[in-house]
Amino acid sequence: MSTAGKVIKCKAAIAWELKKPLSIEEIEVAPPKAHEVRIKILATGICRSDDHVITGAFPMPLPMVLGHEAAGVVESVGEGVTCVKPGDKVIPLFVPQCGKCRTCQSSRGNLCSSNDLSSSSGLMPDGTSRFTCKGKSLHHFIGTSTFTEYTVVHENAVVKIDPAAPVEKICLIGCGFSTGYGAAMQTAKVEPGSICAVFGLGGVGLSVVMGCKAAGASRIIGVDINKDKFPKAKEMGATECINPLDFKKPINEVLFDLTEGGVDYSFEVIGRTETMMAALAACHENMGTSVIVGVPPAACKITYDPMMLFTGRTWKGCIFGGWKSKDSVPKLVSDFMRKKFILDPLITHTLPFDKINEGLDLLRSGKSVRTVLTF
Ligand code: COD
Ligand code: ZN
Ligand code: ZN
Numbered sequence: 001m002s003t004a005g006k007v008i009k010c011k012a013a014i015a016w017e018l019k020k021p022l023s024i025e026e027i028e029v030a031p032p033k034a035h036e037v038r039i040k041i042l043a044t045g046i047c048r049s050d051d052h053v054i055t056g057a058f059p060m061p062l063p064m065v066l067g068h069e070a071a072g073v074v075e076s077v078g079e080g081v082t083c084v085k086p087g088d089k090v091i092p093l094f095v096p097q098c099g100k101c102r103t104c105q106s107s108r109g110n111l112c113s114s115n116d117l118s119s120s121s122g123l124m125p126d127g128t129s130r131f132t133c134k135g136k137s138l139h140h141f142i143g144t145s146t147f148t149e150y151t152v153v154h155e156n157a158v159v160k161i162d163p164a165a166p167v168e169k170i171c172l173i174g175c176g177f178s179t180g181y182g183a184a185m186q187t188a189k190v191e192p193g194s195i196c197a198v199f200g201l202g203g204v205g206l207s208v209v210m211g212c213k214a215a216g217a218s219r220i221i222g223v224d225i226n227k228d229k230f231p232k233a234k235e236m237g238a239t240e241c242i243n244p245l246d247f248k249k250p251i252n253e254v255l256f257d258l259t260e261g262g263v264d265y266s267f268e269v270i271g272r273t274e275t276m277m278a279a280l281a282a283c284h285e286n287m288g289t290s291v292i293v294g295v296p297p298a299a300c301k302i303t304y305d306p307m308m309l310f311t312g313r314t315w316k317g318c319i320f321g322g323w324k325s326k327d328s329v330p331k332l333v334s335d336f337m338r339k340k341f342i343l344d345p346l347i348t349h350t351l352p353f354d355k356i357n358e359g360l361d362l363l364r365s366g367k368s369v370r371t372v373l374t375f
Contacts, residue, residue, distance in 0.1 A: 180207025182321015
């Protein structure tokens with residue numbers, strides 16, 4: 001019996017309060033309105049940003065259905081939707097692509113103005129929610145909400161992918177992998193022969209390493225205070241790894257010496273102001289570019305000597321690797337299917353959806369790179 005046009009009752013993980021485990025409960029998911037799409041989620045990764053909402057570091061209105069890195073299949077579509085149809089395999093996009101705003105119209109940017117990252121309203125673009133639980137309305141998370149068996153997204157925030165793609169792997173293209181890989185390939189546009197340094201070798205940092213390698217970098221220096229991260233980083237393409245705790249000198253000076261004048265590209269993939277500064281200082285004073293990938297802690301400021309930039313360094317940041325989401329996600333999935341890159345080393349744990357709190361604990365303890373939940 002078709003569920004189209006009807007309310008669907010299903011299981012979802014709800015964040016009712018800060019710093020509490022997510023609660024798995026039955027929710028009601030309303031049918032998609034015009035230009036919206038209801039998706040049956042098949043696999044979702046747990047990303048650091050989901051946990052940032054639970055800890056309060058990424059302030060969002062609660063209660064909320066978190067999750068934003070997923071793959072699924074279209075269950076039904078609202079009036080006027082032409083980009084996908086029921087049965088299509090899709091990835092929800094937390095950075096949408098409306099195709100009409102100033103950013104979408106430019107060839108340079110990717111942060112479509114219809115995103116809900118900046119506004120954090122926790123609602124669909126029309127200002128309402130499609131989720132209820134026990135008579136209470138639940139918020140959506142950055143236009144996606146994937147910690148649920150069914151979700152509703154705007155048509156600008158979903159894209160069709162290869163039906164043969166394995167959902168439990170390519171769900172990472174919805175956030176973590178693309179964020180890191182794109183920082184190197186799309187934002188920095190690393191050139192063949194470049195010397196790169198990657199600060200932070202978590203899942204996103206490893207994806208930066210893969211991007212540097214795919215771009216043909218000659219040296220990829222991994223930097224992490226946890227040496228247990230080194231073997232995997234080397235497996236993914238790091239040519240050498242260093243631990244700042246092993247040196248008396250600041251790590252930017254160590255990198256300066258190792259590269260006779262600084263790296264061509266550095267990436268901060270930790271989310272700390274000290275390492276953002278060190279990554280900038282570690283790049284060549286004239287030709288170096290430093291990219292901020294780690295989310296900066298709220299309300300933190302950096303004071304720096306403008307001479308650092310005056311001599312020619314470039315300092316930039318990116319969201320979702322700088323990729324225009326609708327244009328790039330299907331291509332990244334095709335690249336994965338053609339074995340241009342691998343995702344297996346990033347997926348250390350696969351758990352059933354019910355064990356989501358276990359997955360969050362693995363993330364907090366540093367035991368996992370990525371946990372993927374299957375439904
Ligand atoms: N020096 C060197 N390494 C350090 C230091 C330090 N001072 N402190 C911590 N580290 C290492 C840790 O040992 C760890 O290996 C690594 O840094 C951080 O890794 P994780 O596993 O905590 O983080 P990731 O790889 O999952 O990445 C998360 C980011 C920290 C990059 C986080 O900010 C993020 O997810 N950014 C994505 C940006 C984005 O676009 N977000 C929007 C939607 S998610
Ligand atoms: Zn994420
Ligand atoms: Zn747009």
